[in-house]
Amino acid sequence: MDFENIAKSAKSAALEIADIPAELKNQALFEIAKELENNKQEIFEANKKDLEAAEKLVELGELSQSTFNRLKLDENKMRDMIQGIRDIAKLEDPVNKKLLVRELDTDLTLYKVSCPIGVLGIIFEARPDVISQISSLAIKSSNAVILKGGKESVNTNKTILSIINSTLDKIEGFPKNVLQQVFSRDDVAEMLKCDKYINLIIPRGGNSLVKFIKENTKIPVLGHADGICHIFVDETADLNMAVKIIIDAKTQYPSACNAVETMLIHENFPDKDKLLAALQLSEIKLIDNPDTWAFEHGDTTLAFKTVSGLDEAIEHINNYGSGHTDSIITKSIENAEKFMNKVDSAGVYFNASTRFADGFRYGFGAEVGISTNKTHARGPVGLEGLTIYKYKLIGNGHIVKDYVEGTKQFHHKDLI
Amino acid sequence: MDFENIAKSAKSAALEIADIPAELKNQALFEIAKELENNKQEIFEANKKDLEAAEKLVELGELSQSTFNRLKLDENKMRDMIQGIRDIAKLEDPVNKKLLVRELDTDLTLYKVSCPIGVLGIIFEARPDVISQISSLAIKSSNAVILKGGKESVNTNKTILSIINSTLDKIEGFPKNVLQQVFSRDDVAEMLKCDKYINLIIPRGGNSLVKFIKENTKIPVLGHADGICHIFVDETADLNMAVKIIIDAKTQYPSACNAVETMLIHENFPDKDKLLAALQLSEIKLIDNPDTWAFEHGDTTLAFKTVSGLDEAIEHINNYGSGHTDSIITKSIENAEKFMNKVDSAGVYFNASTRFADGFRYGFGAEVGISTNKTHARGPVGLEGLTIYKYKLIGNGHIVKDYVEGTKQFHHKDLI
Numbered sequence: 073m074d075f076e077n078i079a080k081s082a083k084s085a086a087l088e089i090a091d092i093p094a095e096l097k098n099q100a101l102f103e104i105a106k107e108l109e110n111n112k113q114e115i116f117e118a119n120k121k122d123l124e125a126a127e128k129l130v131e132l133g134e135l136s137q138s139t140f141n142r143l144k145l146d147e148n149k150m151r152d153m154i155q156g157i158r159d160i161a162k163l164e165d166p167v168n169k170k171l172l173v174r175e176l177d178t179d180l181t182l183y184k185v186s187c188p189i190g191v192l193g194i195i196f197e198a199r200p201d202v203i204s205q206i207s208s209l210a211i212k213s214s215n216a217v218i219l220k221g222g223k224e225s226v227n228t229n230k231t232i233l234s235i236i237n238s239t240l241d242k243i244e245g246f247p248k249n250v251l252q253q254v255f256s257r258d259d260v261a262e263m264l265k266c267d268k269y270i271n272l273i274i275p276r277g278g279n280s281l282v283k284f285i286k287e288n289t290k291i292p293v294l295g296h297a298d299g300i301c302h303i304f305v306d307e308t309a310d311l312n313m314a315v316k317i318i319i320d321a322k323t324q325y326p327s328a329c330n331a332v333e334t335m336l337i338h339e340n341f342p343d344k345d346k347l348l349a350a351l352q353l354s355e356i357k358l359i360d361n362p363d364t365w366a367f368e369h370g371d372t373t374l375a376f377k378t379v380s381g382l383d384e385a386i387e388h389i390n391n392y393g394s395g396h397t398d399s400i401i402t403k404s405i406e407n408a409e410k411f412m413n414k415v416d417s418a419g420v421y422f423n424a425s426t427r428f429a430d431g432f433r434y435g436f437g438a439e440v441g442i443s444t445n446k447t448h449a450r451g452p453v454g455l456e457g458l459t460i461y462k463y464k465l466i467g468n469g470h471i472v473k474d475y476v477e478g479t480k481q482f483h484h485k486d487l488i
Numbered sequence: 489m490d491f492e493n494i495a496k497s498a499k500s501a502a503l504e505i506a507d508i509p510a511e512l513k514n515q516a517l518f519e520i521a522k523e524l525e526n527n528k529q530e531i532f533e534a535n536k537k538d539l540e541a542a543e544k545l546v547e548l549g550e551l552s553q554s555t556f557n558r559l560k561l562d563e564n565k566m567r568d569m570i571q572g573i574r575d576i577a578k579l580e581d582p583v584n585k586k587l588l589v590r591e592l593d594t595d596l597t598l599y600k601v602s603c604p605i606g607v608l609g610i611i612f613e614a615r616p617d618v619i620s621q622i623s624s625l626a627i628k629s630s631n632a633v634i635l636k637g638g639k640e641s642v643n644t645n646k647t648i649l650s651i652i653n654s655t656l657d658k659i660e661g662f663p664k665n666v667l668q669q670v671f672s673r674d675d676v677a678e679m680l681k682c683d684k685y686i687n688l689i690i691p692r693g694g695n696s697l698v699k700f701i702k703e704n705t706k707i708p709v710l711g712h713a714d715g716i717c718h719i720f721v722d723e724t725a726d727l728n729m730a731v732k733i734i735i736d737a738k739t740q741y742p743s744a745c746n747a748v749e750t751m752l753i754h755e756n757f758p759d760k761d762k763l764l765a766a767l768q769l770s771e772i773k774l775i776d777n778p779d780t781w782a783f784e785h786g787d788t789t790l791a792f793k794t795v796s797g798l799d800e801a802i803e804h805i806n807n808y809g810s811g812h813t814d815s816i817i818t819k820s821i822e823n824a825e826k827f828m829n830k831v832d833s834a835g836v837y838f839n840a841s842t843r844f845a846d847g848f849r850y851g852f853g854a855e856v857g858i859s860t861n862k863t864h865a866r867g868p869v870g871l872e873g874l875t876i877y878k879y880k881l882i883g884n885g886h887i888v889k890d891y892v893e894g895t896k897q898f899h900h901k902d903l904i
Binding site: 425 | 503506507590592596598605606687688702703705706708726728729732733735736737740741806824828829830832833834835836837838839840841843844845849850851861862863864866867868876877878879880881882883884885886887888889891892898900
């Protein structure tokens, strides 16, 4: 099937899955979890094939060891992956929620109701657990999805999706073609052009993948390219708190997008030398180089800069940051409020580690990704980010002429 | 000033206006209304210049009479324009609303707070009332804006914006460069490329303007190109209700985007001949031509088609419609529900005219436009569509390590 036909069938599937009952979706998710568990040996075998091929590439220096590690499915990852599906099944249904019920006039009632977006295009790198996670999120939110995984995990991805789809085939009333997979670079190019059928692209991968996608499509893209997070140590910061938060934000998981990259220190902070000394005793590698101010290190390197005060800190962050997550450490509530209002980022923190920027930590139950967009969804995105809404208006022969001519008046009474 | 500098200064202005008090914004709006009133003669004179130039173009056949009419500002339009500004001032502040307050753990509280999007690019055709309306909406929602109006209304636009901006200059604490205007086609081209500084483009104008913009930018665009609305007359429709609704939806304002373009009739509807006869007695011009199924007539022409039933009607609408507003006329609640769930449009109506699709009629108090997008905002968009949100997290030295290692647990308690 060529891409256009895949996309077209995804669109049909999206229209069909849009209003299936929540119970059917949850049943499907529990069945998928069970079948993946029953067939996990098959998945491990497919993963072994991928790992063997990848091992050669690592030896040739064509694949990084970290990509290889992400590719590997073990019993723990498999258990988490399956548990993740069951967790999504247990969440509240994100569609068909009444967001507004307003009586416009007698017998003329407006309902704003959450509904799926339609067709999602997901492009991800070598992490085979993404395929079951995104499939589950799509089912739960009644969206159809076209998946394009990394070529390194092709056998694992094929096996997992084939188990999921044969499970869905057996469920009465569950539409066909909700979950489809493509494999080639040409398919990616087609996907990015296919704004007729695809409503949202979600890239799951590194900076260069996301940048490439954002630059090559007119379809809305949900995600972030960079995670250049800052911590500003204000004049009145508590030294011990600053040390504790910065070490956490930099070293707890240095390659995470919400890890801190640059520390800004108020020039009048009295404990500056003690702070730097304490950080130097940790794993952190401090550097003082303006060339790195718009750079995501992804390791334990931390840039630092002395600033004249809060205003310069805010300006620096709005200039060099990526609008992801930035934190102030201070005893001044006034400064904290100004920082949180003026810093134009998805997350603005006060005396807390930037590493909290995460859908699970925010209590969303599932995470689609973290967005630095200024429209639709921003910050950690839960299932709600895969929905939009429609307006249902129920009348009894109502016409606009009556209201324009004044024989009738709107009374706009909210019922919820 | 070249476009890049205009956009850069708009970005700075956006960061400044983001957190000014609601009172200051409302004061600005009331002052603007007063100053426009005080200086209306100056505006009428500028408008006269535009009208004189336009008149010549109409004579040469280079400008339509309807564009000329839209260009003309009279006492009534001026009064409505000024009243519109005062109405916006009286609306609830759309920013700084707490959308979620969640205690993640003791002393660690997450706030999801509405905030402005940033810089809006507005491209509109010859309607000088748009400039004061969009300026007011931008101020109210704390966004900066770059306006590009139609060349036919350049004198009127310049005069109105200059009165608005000199009013703002006199208001202490109101940031500079919140409202800027550009004039050339080159500026439009620059605006569409300027995704570094501009966060949202809103086109206000005809189909070809909107299509051009959507095809030539990667910045999110809020709006709709087509308004191909349908009414499906089901088997059990009430004849009189059908006649009344269809005449309203087609003739009350035929060039509106929410006017009906195609009527679908159930083949077993017993009163089909009576319905067609009644419509023929009205101003409506019925046509039966498949070539017009994806066409917005903009006049009293109404295409019609007989369909085998609800399923074909839904399929037709999802194929040929523009996802704007579609209505079913029926006595069957079951069919109405299926129609409203399966038709993938911003507005899905049951026994009501499609002409209700409008921000004022929905009770939003102001309308930014009507969106057929599947992300961010859909249907009639009020001030809320000019906002997004940010997450504020207030801790007391909290670090993620404690939660990863299990020495602390999230309790995720919603406080509102």
